[in-house]
Amino acid sequence: xxxxxxxxxxxxxxxxxxxxxxxxxxxxxxxxxxxxxxxxxxxxxxxxxxxxxxxxxxxxxxxxxxxxxxxxxxxxxxxxxxxxxxxxxxxxxxxxxxxxxxxxxxxxxxxxxxxxxxxxxxxxxxxxxxxxxxxxxxxxxxxxxxxxxxxxxxxxxxxxxxxxxxxxxxxxxxxxxxxxxxxxxxxxxxxxxxxxxxxxxxxxxxxxxxxxxxxxxxxxxxxxxxxxxxxxxxxxxxxxxxxxxxxxxxxxxxxxxxxxxxxxxxxxxxxxxxxxxxxxxxxxxxxxxxxxxxxxxxxxxxxxxxxxxxxxxxxxxxxxxxxxxxxxxxxxxxxxxxxxxxxxxxxxxxxxxxxxxxxxxxxxxxxxxxxxxxxxxxxxxxxxxxxxxxxxxx
Amino acid sequence: xxxxxxxxxxxxxxxxxxxxxxxxxxxxxxxxxxxxxxxxxxxxxxxxxxxxxxxxxxxxxxxxxxxxxxxxxxxxxxxxxxxxxxxxxxxxxxxxxxxxxxxxxxxxxxxxxxxxxxxxxxxxxxxxxxxxxxxxxxxxxxxxxxxxxxxxxxxxxxxxxxxxxxxxxxxxxxxxxxxxxxxxxxxxxxxxxxxxxxxxxxxxxxxxxxxxxxxxxxxxxxxxxxxxxxxxxxxxxxxxxxxxxxxxxxxxxxxxxxxxxxxxxxxxxxxxxxxxxxxxxxxxxxxxxxxxxxxxxxxxxxxxxxxxxxxxxxxxxxxxxxxxxxxxxxxxxxxxxxxxxxxxxxxxxxxxxxxxxxxxxxxxxxxxxxxxxxxxxxxxxxxxxxxxxxxxxx
Numbered sequence: 001x002x003x004x005x006x007x008x009x010x011x012x013x014x015x016x017x018x019x020x021x022x023x024x025x026x027x028x029x030x031x032x033x034x035x036x037x038x039x040x041x042x043x044x045x046x047x048x049x050x051x052x053x054x055x056x057x058x059x060x061x062x063x064x065x066x067x068x069x070x071x072x073x074x075x076x077x078x079x080x081x082x083x084x085x086x087x088x089x090x091x092x093x094x095x096x097x098x099x100x101x102x103x104x105x106x107x108x109x110x111x112x113x114x115x116x117x118x119x120x121x122x123x124x125x126x127x128x129x130x131x132x133x134x135x136x137x138x139x140x141x142x143x144x145x146x147x148x149x150x151x152x153x154x155x156x157x158x159x160x161x162x163x164x165x166x167x168x169x170x171x172x173x174x175x176x177x178x179x180x181x182x183x184x185x186x187x188x189x190x191x192x193x194x195x196x197x198x199x200x201x202x203x204x205x206x207x208x209x210x211x212x213x214x215x216x217x218x219x220x221x222x223x224x225x226x227x228x229x230x231x232x233x234x235x236x237x238x239x240x241x242x243x244x245x246x247x248x249x250x251x252x253x254x255x256x257x258x259x260x261x262x263x264x265x266x267x268x269x270x271x272x273x274x275x276x277x278x279x280x281x282x283x284x285x286x287x288x289x290x291x292x293x294x295x296x297x298x299x300x301x302x303x304x305x306x307x308x309x310x311x312x313x314x315x316x317x318x319x320x321x322x323x324x325x326x327x328x329x330x331x332x333x334x335x336x337x338x339x340x341x342x343x344x345x346x347x348x349x350x351x352x353x354x355x356x357x358x359x360x361x362x363x364x365x366x367x368x369x370x371x372x373x374x375x376x377x378x379x380x381x382x383x384x385x386x387x388x389x390x391x392x393x394x
Numbered sequence: 395x396x397x398x399x400x401x402x403x404x405x406x407x408x409x410x411x412x413x414x415x416x417x418x419x420x421x422x423x424x425x426x427x428x429x430x431x432x433x434x435x436x437x438x439x440x441x442x443x444x445x446x447x448x449x450x451x452x453x454x455x456x457x458x459x460x461x462x463x464x465x466x467x468x469x470x471x472x473x474x475x476x477x478x479x480x481x482x483x484x485x486x487x488x489x490x491x492x493x494x495x496x497x498x499x500x501x502x503x504x505x506x507x508x509x510x511x512x513x514x515x516x517x518x519x520x521x522x523x524x525x526x527x528x529x530x531x532x533x534x535x536x537x538x539x540x541x542x543x544x545x546x547x548x549x550x551x552x553x554x555x556x557x558x559x560x561x562x563x564x565x566x567x568x569x570x571x572x573x574x575x576x577x578x579x580x581x582x583x584x585x586x587x588x589x590x591x592x593x594x595x596x597x598x599x600x601x602x603x604x605x606x607x608x609x610x611x612x613x614x615x616x617x618x619x620x621x622x623x624x625x626x627x628x629x630x631x632x633x634x635x636x637x638x639x640x641x642x643x644x645x646x647x648x649x650x651x652x653x654x655x656x657x658x659x660x661x662x663x664x665x666x667x668x669x670x671x672x673x674x675x676x677x678x679x680x681x682x683x684x685x686x687x688x689x690x691x692x693x694x695x696x697x698x699x700x701x702x703x704x705x706x707x708x709x710x711x712x713x714x715x716x717x718x719x720x721x722x723x724x725x726x727x728x729x730x731x732x733x734x735x736x737x738x739x740x741x742x743x744x745x746x747x748x749x750x751x752x753x754x755x756x757x758x759x760x761x762x763x764x765x766x767x768x769x770x771x772x773x774x775x776x777x778x779x780x781x782x783x784x785x786x787x788x
Contacts, residue, residue, distance in 0.1 A: 043460075043462075044462070062718065063463070068437075068438070068458075068460075069457070070457055073524060085482075088462065088718065088719070089719060090753065126717040126719065129715070130716060130717030134784070136780050138776060141770065150754075150758040151719055151754065153762060153764055154709070154710070154713045154754055155713050155714060155717070156714045156764075156766050157766065158769075158783060160768075160771055160776055163773075172773050175777065176780060183780070316548070319520070319548045320549060321524075323482075323520040323521060323523045324456065324482065324520075325516075325548055359755060360545065361484055361544075361755035364540050364758060368544050370547055372551065372553060374547075374553045375555070376554075377554055377555070379556055379558055379562050379563075379565070382532060382554055382566045383566070383569065383570050386574075390505055390576070390577075
């Protein structure tokens, strides 16, 4: 393990979550031994158990992962949507949670905590419930999409609504972890969680080989690194022969990394007041920014930002052309793909995978604001009206 | 194909949806030729394409199916949850829709229609969007769960809210199909849809062999038949050596089939005013009742009804013990399982699969009414409060 802040190196130890020396972000460095795609068994995250470091006497799993990689219906194009909404709680977070919560059990913690814009909360609450661990969630008050808040309630988590943004909630969790020592943090600064998320890369590589680019929404910035790390491990192991460009997408009002990339800076342009309708990526101070920068630079990638209007349009297009229902933050990947095409960063013949991080059902309000035709009729009026509608349009 | 109403028999024809003679419910009878679990490829519904009758020049698919079969965390027990919430639109309906919508394309329809309590609507709208077909949905006004209505809007379906129950909406669709001839019905009286749904049985048999019992929520009553049909085909083919007992679960206020079974009647006890918080099974006149009866009788199964309170408790237990978030109609399966245990219909050592038909996110209101601890705090108060809560409980 290596600290990306102070450079401190130590051997792999499941008890280490942040740097034992400076508290900085830790990187888990592993070498795949005897790993090959040819003898894997089972489905989902734990299909790649030989690539997941740590000891797990008891695995808390709901067969997460193994999500559909949906090819665009546009003929002749190699665009794929990795639909993470098909995970048990409806987002990619489940991949990391199965590893982190299993790790918490194995290191004898009794209490887990997480700050969240919503998806982490829902996932952490579900896995904590299954594991029997006590859980506290810190959520920015009034800023969590309805479905996600409802999930946290259903799972019986202890919910703390904090007066402040996600970044304030995140800080509270970091502080609590360091001060108390007895609460296990389930946020993505916990590098063990990312070991689960990296299986997105393993699944893509196994199913369609290595794409030219991966387009991924960036909030707290752990996922773009986790996916890159997966490809990197496979490449070092000889299972694949290149690494895709990692292209991160942020919302204009919450784009510390995209802004940094745009101006050639190594440091994010943090904001105290992130704003976007894509609540899952409404984050002004991504805790994993240093990892995201590493993934972007090392893969010859980039980061772009998209407007809320572009996100809304992309969500609608994804649903109405492809049939895929994704939450706004996920739709940002499609908006970003279009921008990358427009700016000549990628071309439409390349093999590209868009990571759709969460289900449309996570945020019903985002769907309800889109227009559609609704008629209120008595039973005997239906046939005439349908016939009229069909004829008008033919 | 054989009509379950008048007995008329005809050869397999994809254009037949109801009986050409009397308009009754048609059964598709096939023999699996050369089918074996040993040479299957791909994942999801179309993994079993050799078992799906009909011609499909263009398949409208989002890699539906291939859902997790989650084993209970209770040690020593062989209880499994088939989590259909992991389908693209969050319910098992996607399995049938990929087949029915592909079939509509292949038979040159331009318009599809469906009546729905919500899940069929969401799924039909998604697959219609992906196929490019025009769609009309007939929904009972004010009786569709929020997430499902929002999905139908997102997908851009033409929505008709009818003043009446689901059964009224269903009748309108049946009438429209018969009167107009140009609209393809996506409801489960369409036997091609059930050919997709039967893959639930194929997946279970392939993954864990044949369970002793299958517990399945019953609304319009197509799914219990479809799953039974899948096992029956595999048994006739010699791939498996028994058929599980099919145990259907209905909500007390909408239990025409469970009531019939209870009094030994062959005819359902229809109701004009079905009532239950489990909106997905709030159906008083199940269009596939005759198929459900067949599945239950031929498998030595039964049907039970559970109260709304039992459903609410089961939804909570499923989430807080197992970590699985299912909508109320799905939780009815767990409530029904408990009742079946209590009544000695099954014992807890049997291998049992509960079909969880839809995701908890489909119905956020159902989650929000469950109690949990919510604290509203300033950042500096969090640590003290969490420590207090931990100490109180230890």
